[in-house]
Amino acid sequence: MKHLLKLEDWSTEEIINTLNLADQLKYEQKHGIEHKYLKGKTLGMIFEKSSTRTRVSFEVGMTQLGGYPLFLSSNDLQIGRGEPVEDTARVLSRFLDGIMIRTFEQSEVEALAQYGSIPIINGLTDYCHPCQVLADLMTIREFKGKLEGLKMCFIGDGNNMMNSLIVGALSTGMSFSAACPEGYMPPEHILEFGKKYGKDKFEIVTDPIEAARNADVVYTDVWASMGQEEEKKIREAAFAGYQINKELMAVTNSECMVLHCLPAHRGEEITADVFEEHANEIFEEAENRLHAQKAVLVECMADEKPEH
Ligand code: CP
Ligand code: NVA
Numbered sequence: 001m002k003h004l005l006k007l008e009d010w011s012t013e014e015i016i017n018t019l020n021l022a023d024q025l026k027y028e029q030k031h032g033i034e035h036k037y038l039k040g041k042t043l044g045m046i047f048e049k050s051s052t053r054t055r056v057s058f059e060v061g062m063t064q065l066g067g068y069p070l071f072l073s074s075n076d077l078q079i080g081r082g083e084p085v086e087d088t089a090r091v092l093s094r095f096l097d098g099i100m101i102r103t104f105e106q107s108e109v110e111a112l113a114q115y116g117s118i119p120i121i122n123g124l125t126d127y128c129h130p131c132q133v134l135a136d137l138m139t140i141r142e143f144k145g146k147l148e149g150l151k152m153c154f155i156g157d158g159n160n161m162m163n164s165l166i167v168g169a170l171s172t173g174m175s176f177s178a179a180c181p182e183g184y185m186p187p188e189h190i191l192e193f194g195k196k197y198g199k200d201k202f203e204i205v206t207d208p209i210e211a212a213r214n215a216d217v218v219y220t221d222v223w224a225s226m227g228q229e230e231e232k233k234i235r236e237a238a239f240a241g242y243q244i245n246k247e248l249m250a251v252t253n254s255e256c257m258v259l260h261c262l263p264a265h266r267g268e269e270i271t272a273d274v275f276e277e278h279a280n281e282i283f284e285e286a287e288n289r290l291h292a293q294k295a296v297l298v299e300c301m302a303d304e305k306p307e308h
Contacts, residue, residue, distance in 0.1 A: 002300045003113045003120045006106070007130040007167040008193065014299075015134070015171055022138050022288070022295035024306070029064060029291070036066025037302045041097040043067060045123070048074040048103040049226045053262060054123045054131065057289040058100050058297075065294055067301075070096070074103075089116035098301045104227055119300035121293075126227065127187075129160045132261050133168035135292040139285040140174075140217055143257055148173035153215035153252070155179050155208050156242050156269055157235075158186035161221040161261055166194050166202070175201040179211035181238045208242055215252040219259045220244050220269040236268070245271040257281050 004010070010018075028035040043062045047055060055071065062069035074080040079088050085108050092099060093116040101109055101120065106127035113120040122130055141147055152169045154162050158180045166186065169176040176194065185191065185204060194202035205211050212218055223239040224232045244258060258270075258278035266272040275282065298305065 001117075001119055004130055004296055004300060005109050005113055005120060005122050006128045007133055007164050007171070010130075010171075012171045015137070015168070018134060018292070018295045018299055019138050019141060021298060021306070022134070022292045023141075025294045025298070026288075026291040035064070035306070037298045037304070037306060038062065038065035038067035038097075041065075041067040041301055042070055042095070043297065043301070044070050044072050044092055044096040044099045046072045046074060046077065046079070046099060046101040046103070047123075048080075048101075049124065051102055051123070053286055053289050054100075054102060057293055058123065061290050061294040061297060065297060067097075067297075085111045086115040088112070089114075093117040098297070121296060121300060124160060126225070127160055128164045128167075129261065130164050130168075131289065131293050131296060132161065133164040134296065135285060135288040136165070136219070136259055136261075137168055137172060138288045138292050139259065139281065140257065142284065142288070143281060144216065150216040151175045151177065151214060151253075152217045152219060153177045153179075153212045155211065155218065155220045155244055155248070156239060157184050157221060157223060157225070158190075158204075159221060159225050161219075162186055163190050165219060166190055170194060170197050170201060174217075177203045177205070177211045177215065179205055179208040179242060181242060182206060184238060208248055209251055212248050213251045215256055217257045217259060218244055218248070218252060221261055222263070222265055223268055239269070243269055243271065244274050246274065249274060259285050262286055 045058055059069040089112045098119045100123045102123040104126050106125045109122050152174050154165055163186050166176055223235045260282050
């Protein structure tokens with residue numbers, strides 16, 4: 001059974017195949033070509049955190065694939081009142097054909113897969129955001145025509161986004177640099193993942209300008225993620241200066257892309273002028289959530305895979 005629990009579970013070949021399928025599904029959707037590869041299938045979508053893009057893109061994507069998306073808020077499920085995930089997994093597996101879950105603990109997603117008997121897709125945890133990174137890689141390929149040999153630079157928190165970007169970029173032949181304040185680095189095993197690629201390919205520093213030098217893509221995310229609202233003030237102080245702005249863009253390669261998973265806080269991790277200058281890239285990236293996730297849904301849930 002194929003799940004998407006975290007990106008490091010997928011090989012480079014699986015990632016590239018999914019990006020190719022995503023391109024095909026985008027083409028089919030834009031040209032009105034029917035692609036109901038999940039006819040009659042139901043996807044449960046468990047949300048224990050807020051969402052605009054993930055919820056809407058999975059719901060619309062499932063519908064376009066001929067299936068049915070079922071929104072399940074943890075406020076309404078018994079899971080929100082303490083029913084064990086092991087039991088929820090075994091019950092939902094008898095009704096549904098797949099589950100997308102957005103939650104806090106990565107271990108909850110892993111437990112759903114362990115106890116359930118249907119594909120599980122991670123729609124964001126505190127640890128990672130694999131669906132977002134597939135859409136990001138798809139967008140970079142679309143604008144740059146390749147991934148191999150490009151340099152991605154992340155400015156900000158060593159959080160779920162950065163963890164998945166490290167895996168996604170390095171697995172597809174990009175090099176990766178980041179600037180994080182002391183105390184906000186990614187977890188040790190992600191650093192170990194990166195170090196295996198060597199110093200030429202993977203570097204984390206504290207100086208944003210040093211990290212951004214000769215970048216082909218710069219990426220940022222909010223300073224305080226969902227669940228960290230109480231740390232907002234402390235984080236504003238820690239991340240001051242960790243911003244994508246004109247000065248930072250000046251040291252990147254010409255034609256450097258700017259990506260942001262959204263939602264964005266203008267004046268914090270990115271200035272309004274740089275955001276607007278790169279809005280076509282950022283909103284194509286948001287749209288590509290739909291196409292990339294449709295590819296993930298087909299890869300994990302379809303009885304028969306389309307030729308691509
Ligand atoms: N980027 C992203 O996952 O957006 P949502 O939180 O709106 O789903
Ligand atoms: N790091 C952010 C990403 C939102 C898509 C969060 O977890 O809130």
